[in-house]
Amino acid sequence: xIAPALECCSVSKIFGGVRAVDDVSLAAPAGSVSAxxxxxxxxxxxxxxxxxxLYAPSSGEVRFFGKQAAGLSAHHIAALGVIRTxxxxxxxxxxxxxxxxxxxxxxxxRAPVISQMLWTRGARQEERQLIEKADALLDMTGLLxxxxxxxxxxPIGSQKLIEVVRALMANxxxxxxxxxxxxxxxxxxxxxxxxxxxxCDAGTSIIVVEHNMSLVMGVADxxxxxxxxxxxxxxxxxxxxxxxxxxxxxxxxxxxxTR
Amino acid sequence: MSSILQIVIGGLLQGGVxxxxxxxxxxxxxxxxVVNLSQGAFCVLGAMGMYYFQVVxxxxxxxxxxxxxxxxxxxxxxxxxxxxxxxxxxxxxxxxLVLTAGLLTFFIGITLVVWGNQPYAxxxxxxxxxxxxxxxxxxxxxxxxxxxxxxxxxxxxxxLQKTTLGRALRACxxxxxxxxxxxxxxxxxMLLSFxxxxxxxxxxxxxxxPIMSLQFDSGQFFTISGFIAVAIGGMGSFVGSIxxxxxxxxxxQFAAYYVSSxxxxxxxxxxxxxxxxxxxxxxxxSGPPRRSDVRDEGRVHRSLVxxxxxxxxxxxxxxxxxxxxxxxLTMPNGLIESLVISLILFIAVLGLDVLMxxxxxxxxxxxxxxxxxxxxxxxLATSYGWPPxxxxxxxxxxxxxCALLLALATGRLRGHxxxxxxxxxxxxxxxxxxxxxxxxxxxxxxxxVPAFKIAGFSFDTPVRMYYLALALATVLVLALEGGxxxxxxxxxxxxxxxxxxxxxxxxxxxxxxxxALCIAAALASLSGSLYAFSFHFLSPEMVETxxxxxxxxxxxxxxxxxLIGGFFGSLALTMLPTMVQxxxxxxxxxxxxxxxxxxxxxxxxxxxxxxxWLNRIPLNGATxxxxxxx
Numbered sequence: 096x097i098a099p100a101l102e103c104c105s106v107s108k109i110f111g112g113v114r115a116v117d118d119v120s121l122a123a124p125a126g127s128v129s130a131x132x133x134x135x136x137x138x139x140x141x142x143x144x145x146x147x148x149l150y151a152p153s154s155g156e157v158r159f160f161g162k163q164a165a166g167l168s169a170h171h172i173a174a175l176g177v178i179r180t181x182x183x184x185x186x187x188x189x190x191x192x193x194x195x196x197x198x199x200x201x202x203x204x205r206a207p208v209i210s211q212m213l214w215t216r217g218a219r220q221e222e223r224q225l226i227e228k229a230d231a232l233l234d235m236t237g238l239l240x241x242x243x244x245x246x247x248x249x250p251i252g253s254q255k256l257i258e259v260v261r262a263l264m265a266n267x268x269x270x271x272x273x274x275x276x277x278x279x280x281x282x283x284x285x286x287x288x289x290x291x292x293x294x295c296d297a298g299t300s301i302i303v304v305e306h307n308m309s310l311v312m313g314v315a316d317x318x319x320x321x322x323x324x325x326x327x328x329x330x331x332x333x334x335x336x337x338x339x340x341x342x343x344x345x346x347x348x349x350x351x352x353t354r
Numbered sequence: 355m356s357s358i359l360q361i362v363i364g365g366l367l368q369g370g371v372x373x374x375x376x377x378x379x380x381x382x383x384x385x386x387x388v389v390n391l392s393q394g395a396f397c398v399l400g401a402m403g404m405y406y407f408q409v410v411x412x413x414x415x416x417x418x419x420x421x422x423x424x425x426x427x428x429x430x431x432x433x434x435x436x437x438x439x440x441x442x443x444x445x446x447x448x449x450x451l452v453l454t455a456g457l458l459t460f461f462i463g464i465t466l467v468v469w470g471n472q473p474y475a476x477x478x479x480x481x482x483x484x485x486x487x488x489x490x491x492x493x494x495x496x497x498x499x500x501x502x503x504x505x506x507x508x509x510x511x512x513x514l515q516k517t518t519l520g521r522a523l524r525a526c527x528x529x530x531x532x533x534x535x536x537x538x539x540x541x542x543x544m545l546l547s548f549x550x551x552x553x554x555x556x557x558x559x560x561x562x563x564p565i566m567s568l569q570f571d572s573g574q575f576f577t578i579s580g581f582i583a584v585a586i587g588g589m590g591s592f593v594g595s596i597x598x599x600x601x602x603x604x605x606x607q608f609a610a611y612y613v614s615s616x617x618x619x620x621x622x623x624x625x626x627x628x629x630x631x632x633x634x635x636x637x638x639x640s641g642p643p644r645r646s647d648v649r650d651e652g653r654v655h656r657s658l659v660x661x662x663x664x665x666x667x668x669x670x671x672x673x674x675x676x677x678x679x680x681x682x683l684t685m686p687n688g689l690i691e692s693l694v695i696s697l698i699l700f701i702a703v704l705g706l707d708v709l710m711x712x713x714x715x716x717x718x719x720x721x722x723x724x725x726x727x728x729x730x731x732x733x734l735a736t737s738y739g740w741p742p743x744x745x746x747x748x749x750x751x752x753x754x755x756c757a758l759l760l761a762l763a764t765g766r767l768r769g770h771x772x773x774x775x776x777x778x779x780x781x782x783x784x785x786x787x788x789x790x791x792x793x794x795x796x797x798x799x800x801x802x803v804p805a806f807k808i809a810g811f812s813f814d815t816p817v818r819m820y821y822l823a824l825a826l827a828t829v830l831v832l833a834l835e836g837g838x839x840x841x842x843x844x845x846x847x848x849x850x851x852x853x854x855x856x857x858x859x860x861x862x863x864x865x866x867x868x869x870a871l872c873i874a875a876a877l878a879s880l881s882g883s884l885y886a887f888s889f890h891f892l893s894p895e896m897v898e899t900x901x902x903x904x905x906x907x908x909x910x911x912x913x914x915x916x917l918i919g920g921f922f923g924s925l926a927l928t929m930l931p932t933m934v935q936x937x938x939x940x941x942x943x944x945x946x947x948x949x950x951x952x953x954x955x956x957x958x959x960x961x962x963x964x965x966x967w968l969n970r971i972p973l974n975g976a977t978x979x980x981x982x983x984x
Contacts, residue, residue, distance in 0.1 A: 147858070173860030185855040187848050189915070197841075198848050202860035204841040208869070211840040212833040222840050265859055 098161030100125040100269045100300035101146060106155035108138075108145050115141040117324035118155070123317065125160065125269075128291060128301045130311040130332075133321035134344065139304040140182055142321070143273055147172050147179050159269060174202060176268035180275065182304075184254035186246040186261075192238060195246045195257055196229040199264030225264075232260045236290060251278035256287070269300045276307040288313040312336070320344070356489045361607045367496045367565065369603020370503050371397075374558030375580025376587060376595035377506065378551035384527040384590045385547035386442045389773075391454040391718075393555055394577030395461030398570070399426040400556025401563040402465060405474055415479055423556050430552035431545065433457065437950050439544045448716045449953060451773060452910065455718065455903050456949030458577055463943025466570040470939075473567040476560075499561045503596075506554055510592065523547060527590075574899065578781060582622060585774055586629045588636025597637060601625075619785035623778050630775060631763050659962045661969065669968065673918075677824055681817045688932060690816045696921070696928040697823035698884045703908050703920035704830055705877025710906070711914035712843060713870040714850030716773040719780020720878050721901035725787055726753045727879025728897055729794055732803045732886040742806045746883040753879030754872050761868045772871070780899050787894040799893030806887040819888050826884075830877065831917055838917065846870060847915075907949040913959025922960040 099122040108116040116138045123129040131139050145152045148167055157164040159177050167175075178199075186195050206218035233239045236256050241249055246257055259275055275291075276284045284307060291314050295301050305311050311318060311332065318335045320328040322344040328335060335341055375393055382390040403422030407413045413421070441453045479498050484491040514520035525533040526543045534540050555576075559568070566572075579602065587598025602622055609621040629636065661669060681690060702724055709715050730749035734740040740748075760775055787794045794800055805814035806822065813819050837843055848856035849866050857863055886892040904927065912923025931941045952959060958966070 149854070169854070169857035170860050170862045173858055178860075179858050181855060181858075185852050187851045187855070189851060190844070190847055194844060194847075198844040198856075199859055201841060201845055201848075206841070208837055208842045211842055212837040214832075214836045218836070218840060261859070 097125050098158070099123055100160060101129075101271075101302060102158040102161075103142070103146065104156050104158075106142065106145060106157060107153045108141055108150060109153045114324050116145060116152075119321070119324070119326045120155075121319050121326055121329065123300070123302050123319075125300045126295070126298070127316040128295045128303070128314050129317045129319065130315035131302060131304045131319050131321065132306075132308075132311055136323075137321040138324040139321055140273060141324075143179065143271055143304055147177070147271065173265065176266070177271065178262040178265045178267035178269075179271035180255075180258040180262055180273055182273045182277075184251055184258060184278075186249075186254045186257050188245075188247045190246060191243050192233070192246045192249070192257055193226070193229055193242045196233060196261050196264055197225050199261035200225050200228075202265050229260075229264060232263060236260055237286070252280075252283060255279070259287075263294065263299075267299055269302070270294070272301065272303045272305075274304055274306060276305060276310045279307075281309065284310050285313065357611075359490055361611050362604060363490065363492055363496070365604030365607035366600060367493065367499060367603070368607060369583075369600035370496075370499045371558060371562045371566075371576070371599075372579045372583040372602050373596045373599025374503060374506065374554060374561075375576045376583040376599045377510065377592060378555045379580055379584040380590050380592055380595045381510070381554070382547050382551045383584075385523055386450075386526075386544050388442055388447060388450045388454065389581070389589070390438070390457075390548070390551065391451065391577050391581070392438075392457035392461055392573075393551060393580055394575065395458050395465075395573035396426060396430060396552045396555025397559030397562065397576045398465055398568055398573040399429065399461065399552075400559035401474075401476065401568050402426075402469060403556070404476060404560045404563060408476060419557075419560050422560055423553060426556035426559075427549055427553045430556075431549045433460075434548040434552070435545055437954065438548050439541050440954060441950075442544055443541065445953065446714070448710075448714055448773070451716055452710075452906055453950055453953045455906065456910075456946050456953065458573060458946070459900075459903050459907070460943055460946030460950060462571050462573050463940065463946050465573065466942055467939055469570050471570055473569040474563075475567040476563040478564040493565060495561070495564045499565075502557060502561050506557065507592070507596065510550075510554075519546075571900075578777070578899070579622075581774075581777070582626045584636075585626055586636060588638040591636065591638040594636050594638030614789070620782055620789060623782040623785065626778050627763065627775070627782070630778070659958045659965050661965050665968060670918075674824075674828055678821075681820055690820055692928055692932045693925075694816055694820050694823055694888055695885075696925045697820070697827050698881050698888060699905065699908065699928065700827055700921045700924040701823070701830060701884070702878045702881035703905055703912070703924050704827070704834060704917060705874035705881075706905055706909050707914060707917055707920050708834060708838075708846070708877075709870045709874035710909060711916070712838060712846040712850060713867060714846075715867055715870065716906075717776040717871070717874060717902070718773050718906075719776035719778065719783075719899065719902050720874065720905050721897045721899060722776070722780035722783040723753045723757065723875040723878035724882030724885065724901065725780075725783045725894075725897035726756055726882070728882030728886040728892050729787060729800065730879075731883035732800055732892050733793060735887075736800065736803050742804065742887060743808055746806075746880065749883050750876050750879045753875045757871045757875035758868065761871055772867070777899070777902075780902050784894055784898045787897070794894070797894060799891055799896075800886070801891055803886050803890045803892065805890070806884070813887070819884075823884060823888075826880075827921070834873075834917055904945065907945050910949055911952050911960060913961035914957075916959070916961050919959050919961030922964070926960065 101123040103119055103121050106116055106119050107114065119142060131142065133139050144150050146157050146164065148164060148169065159175050162175060164172060187198060190198070204221070206215065206221050211218045230239065230242070233242055238253060238256060238260065241253065246254060255275055255278055259272060262270055276287055279287060288310050291301055315332050318330065318332050319326060320335060320341050327344055328338045328341050375397065378393045378396065379389060382388065400422055403425045404418055407418035407421045408415065437453065437457060441450045445453065478495045480494045484493050485497065514524060522533070522538045523543055523546065525536065525538055526540055530540055583599035583602045584595050586601060587594025602625070605625055606622050613621065680693065702720065706717060706720055709717055727749040730752050731742070731745040734745035734748060735742045756779070760779055788797050805812045807813070813822050845856070845861050845866050848859070848861055849863055853863050882897060885896065908923035908927050909920050910923070911926060912921060913919030927945060931938050956963065
């Protein structure tokens with residue numbers, strides 16, 4: 096049996112008196128798209144932050160593909176092949192779109208600093224290959240036209256997309272996306288769903304934290320629902336839509352309307 | 355026993371002054387989260403005002419003091435309103451820190467213009483006779499100082515804890531965004547804290563002027579001492595400021611008495627380094643640090659001004675071509691020497707650009723690495739007769755080791771710690787250069803440094819030195835450009851703007867910063883060695899902290915994150931004073947002023963401006979030819 100991409104065992108995170116994440120156990124299978132949903136303040140992003148060791152968990156443990164994540168610093172987690180994006184678009188200012196995307200390939204750079212400085216053939220060749228790969232990904236996401244623009248000057252939706260592309264440059268085995276569809280319109284969201292499906296089919300496991308139900312229902316194989324820090328339901332999207340507890344906790348609060 | 359008590363009294367006196375400066379640091383840091391390095395200059399501004407009102411105009415003490423404090427505070431408020439406040443709201447923290455270093459230089463320059471370079475002392479408030487208790491002699495001014503300190507502390511406490519205004523100030527410190535939403539005028543609060551700090555500083559300056567003779571650059575001494583005090587005590591903590599100041603004063607007095615006054619400074623700095631290593635947040639840490647996972651949007655902005663590849667090539671070839679033929683032209687005397695200095699300093703600025711412009715880390719003691727490189731190479735070549743090239747290489751290795759030690763000792767160099775650690779390092783090296791007379795020649799300098807030689811060829815004329823420096827600079831720019839345009843440069847820029855996102859992509863933040871620091875140290879060391887070989891002489895004041903600030907001014911003036919930009923900065927700041935000798939007295943003020951103005955209004959620097967102009971020149975034919983050649 097293949098170990099799950101992300102496995103949380105009784106993870107809790109307590110801030111002062113608030114149990115932001117309360118005894119959550121879940122397993123996101125490898126090779127699929129899982130979604131983490133829940134009302135505002137349910138602890139979705141906190142769970143992400145705990146999983147990537149931005150905060151140490153108050154109790155419980157996290158495993159990626161069966162490997163313990165405890166005590167690993169952020170760049171070690173990235174080296175495991177687990178790449179995350181952030182809730183607010185965090186493109187690097189002072190860099191073009193292309194440079195931003197290429198920065199994602201940091202883990203796979205082979206030419207050492209010294210040969211970059213000596214302009215060796217290897218370093219130049221590697222750079223050319225990176226540019227080709229980045230261009231191809233930008234083309235696929237429809238961002239090629241703003242390749243040489245300052246990334247921070249683009250609309251938020253495009254910046255979030257750049258973040259996703261940047262993460263993909265790292266050839267992740269598990270991609271953790273925090274609200275990738277925030278700032279996208281319905282048409283762009285549908286395109287993102289298609290793109291994520293293709294990424295998953297190419298062998299990258301994906302977990303998305305998302306508010307946007309059309310993205311979740313369109314792309315997720317498995318949905319986990321958090322409410323007030325607790326896992327209240329999990330299953331296929333169609334089942335989740337009919338789950339009484341979910342409707343009560345999540346949909347019921349917004350007046351019975353799906354978002 | 356009584357001698358020990360006497361030393362303690364001396365230490366308390368000195369510590370009181372440091373504590374006043376430290377209080378100003380803490381107050382501004384609490385409200386703005388920026389270390390205001392111009393703090394020490396307020397003391398001198400206050401004392402200068404007092405000198406004019408009391409000694410020149412002959413007013414009596416109280417009105418003179420009130421007028422002096424009023425004038426110093428008003429002047430600081432005026433400068434602060436147009437520089438400090440917009441800088442804090444617009445620039446990233448590290449830039450704001452450097453801007454305050456520019457303000458310090460500006461204030462020092464102003465004092466130089468007004469006061470000239472001789473020391474001044476004021477008459478004590480209540481006569482020269484000390485207070486005698488048993489066998490102890492307490493200077494009467496000390497009583498005044500202690501009383502003032504107590505009044506300031508009480509006043510600050512009442513203001514912050516008991517008034518609405520104080521609550522608003524504290525709210526800005528806790529959460530600026532929320533404070534603004536509550537209707538608190540953030541800019542006004544920043545200006546208020548700046549003005550209060552200026553007031554406290556000028557009162558301190560007036561109190562201390564009768565027991566210490568002050569001159570134009572005393573501001574730097576107060577800033578550094580106050581900064582050390584506040585770093586020992588804990589940034590942003592008032593109790594820490596006072597304890598830190600007094601601890602520092604007492605330690606310095608004991609060191610001066612029992613060891614040597616030449617080393618008093620070194621010991622104080624070692625004390626600071628020890629605190630930084632063992633308790634990085636200081637003895638009295640003030641509250642939890644701000645959330646680091648939330649980025650202050652809008653404050654992180656860098657303009658993206660670039661030359662396309664084809665234009666870069668043409669520009670580079672033209673620049674090197676012009677520089678290569680310059681020595682064959684007829685020129686006024688001394689011009690070629692100034693060009694040599696510009697090029698040598700440019701090498702140090704290049705390293706600083708990698709560290710500051712690309713990796714976003716501030717080094718306030720970069721001249722310290724120049725000093726290590728310069729002294730080590732010069733001593734090996736002069737006293738031990740080593741071949742210069744070998745001496746330069748050994749010096750370079752030593753500098754990199756110093757950088758590594760500094761980086762490891764201060765932990766992963768988060769926040770202001772690199773700035774703090776490098777400043778301390780620069781001062782420590784400076785005080786060692788002065789103190790180790792047998793090795794370095796002390797304050798009068800190291801003489802008889804031979805000319806630089808490679809395999810029997812001696813670079814003993816300015817023209818030869820010029821070509822050596824030009825060749826080195828060209829090779830270094832090419833090599834660094836190679837690194838900066840590829841993966842290494844991207845990692846540095848990622849670290850500069852968003853460490854969390856960079857780490858999430860697998861960038862090892864700590865190691866990246868250390869590599870940048872080592873490159874910067876190596877280049878500064880090389881520059882320092884060449885400097886000594888070029889002048890055949892090296893003295894501590896050629897590589898002191900003022901030089902560190904000057905290197906930063908050169909970088910910012912030329913344009914950060916451009917590599918070549920630093921050359922224009924170094925050229926401008928080296929050539930201007932040599933070309934216009936009569937204006938030399940204004941050099942410091944202009945340097946500081948330029949640094950501040952460029953930061954605020956022309957962040958792309960001279961080179962960035964140049965690029966914008968160059969990009970307007972139509973080049974259609976050449977661009978297509980270049981594209982075809984590719």
